[in-house]
Amino acid sequence: MKLPLGVIVFASGRDAERLVAGVPAAARSVREARRAGLSVCWVTAGAGWEPSAATRAEIDRLADGMDVHFGNGSALAVEGGFDRVAMIPGDRQPAAEAILRAIAEPDGITQADLVQVVPQEEANQVAGRMTAQGAESSRRLAAAARAVVRSTAKPTDGIVSRHLNRPISQAISALLLHFPGIRPVHATVGTGLIAAAMFASLLFWGATGLVVGAILFQAASIFDGVDGEISRATFRSSPAGAKMDSLVDAATNLSFLLGVAINLQMRGEVVYATFGYAGLVLLASGLVMIGRAAARSQAPFSFDVVKDHYRRQGTNGEPSRLMQGLTYLTSRDFFALAFALLIAFGLAPLVLALFAVAAGGWLVAVILALRPTQA
Known part of the structure; x- marks a missing residue:
């Protein structure tokens, strides 16, 4: 016909x-x-x-x-x-x-x-x-x-993202999309600027900077959704844009944890600062392993390689409930909000202790996930 x-x-x-x-x-x-x-x-x-x-x-x-x-x-x-x-x-x-x-x-x-x-x-x-x-x-x-903006949510959104971050980021996206010429990279740069202000607060404002930095970390977690929403709404998704977004995300996470450790060290909390530095070393080790495995297989670098591996271990390609729970607990939207709340209640040292434990567990998960690749 x-x-x-x-x-x-x-x-x-x-x-x-x-x-x-x-x-x-x-x-x-x-x-x-x-x-x-x-x-x-x-x-x-x-x-x-x-x-x-x-x-x-x-x-x-x-x-x-x-x-x-x-x-x-x-x-x-x-x-x-x-x-x-x-x-x-x-x-x-x-x-x-x-x-x-x-x-x-x-x-x-x-x-x-x-x-x-x-x-x-x-x-x-x-x-x-x-x-x-x-x-x-x-x-x-x-x-x-x-309707278009509502459709930009992702099925993989975590609990915090689905119920808190995404509604706010979509409201921001809806506003920005009224401006001709808006591009996903503008939102990515915005996230980077929030991260820079966060790191500066942690370094130079002492106890107050710790609270401000935690709030800005949560703000960056929310604003991080905007570039993806704009790209999906305007049909401008690209591998280069996704890679840049991932790099800004990683830099934001690392700079927050490093900034908290430096802040506590400057205020005499050396032991807890050491937890933070140890966690960063463990995290960096896992990232290096993922990067080397990606280079050997000539596949694009992805932070989701561990999630994807354990998702495949589930029934019919679906992750187990335990894996789903761990994925939610280790997702950026969850720990950004959790860390912000802990710091607001004066529990910044606990943040770094939890981070060190989580980073150690994540490194073990990376080793196990990449083991078939290395064989």
């Missing part, structure tokens, strides 16, 4: 160029039409509308080679031999699956998204009806943006 021509209809150029979670609505709709398999697509948003240079660049990026035109698509339907036209309401931002359902339906319509597949001679009439319903387009586009 030949797929129909796609015609994406907006009530106005303003609606077509409105940012929906960081991406112009027209570009986001074009991407879904391409994912649905349509080879040719028109975008119409009122007489004489042409996309701005920024919107056109985003359309080109997300069209991925699909033939995209602007204006009334009915003439091309005839010239291109299309006997059917998929009328896609841009303000409803239907997903590719909804477009495919409409194509497969006998009457060519999905009630949820009002995607209609009609004979080419009816296309202009249907487009007129869609445009007339544009009074609600602003509300619909705002709802679509909220």
Whole structure:
């Protein structure tokens, strides 16, 4: 069956160029039409509308080679031999699956998204009806943006991240995605700046700096989710970005623990500071082992290699409840909040003691996980 021509209809150029979670609505709709398999697509948003240079660049990026035109698509339907036209309401931002359902339906319509597949001679009439319903387009586009941001959560989120960090980071992401040109790297740099302020507080503000540093460590843990949310919302995920994010995460974690140890040492708590330094040595040893194993196998470096190994040891590829519990307890979102609370209650020495024990256990887990690789 030949797929129909796609015609994406907006009530106005303003609606077509409105940012929906960081991406112009027209570009986001074009991407879904391409994912649905349509080879040719028109975008119409009122007489004489042409996309701005920024919107056109985003359309080109997300069209991925699909033939995209602007204006009334009915003439091309005839010239291109299309006997059917998929009328896609841009303000409803239907997903590719909804477009495919409409194509497969006998009457060519999905009630949820009002995607209609009609004979080419009816296309202009249907487009007129869609445009007339544009009074609600602003509300619909705002709802679509909220849905996109909500979808950026990860199934692997820990308990703290799911119930505390993620709601806050998504609120921050939703705000930042209103700004044209926002990129994941901007959020990654933001996390790095929070980490730098955290380390400075731990080094120079004594007991007060310890509390401020703990608060900033938790803030960095929350803000760390923003770059990933922006990348998923704007379709800008990349191996280089993921690697940079992982490096900033590691630097933040290490600088926090090192800063707490130095802070306690400067205040005469030498024994507890030593726990921190020992934990850092154990942690560094494990990271070196992971890095060497990755270099030998020519695989990308990943901090998740231990989790992945023990996940595979579970039933049907699912980790045991014990492993799930340990994963939650050793995840950054959990220990950042736990350490912040312990320090707030004056238990900073306990933080480093717990860290040293956890680092020793983690090193043993790394050795056991990499043993097959080394054999």
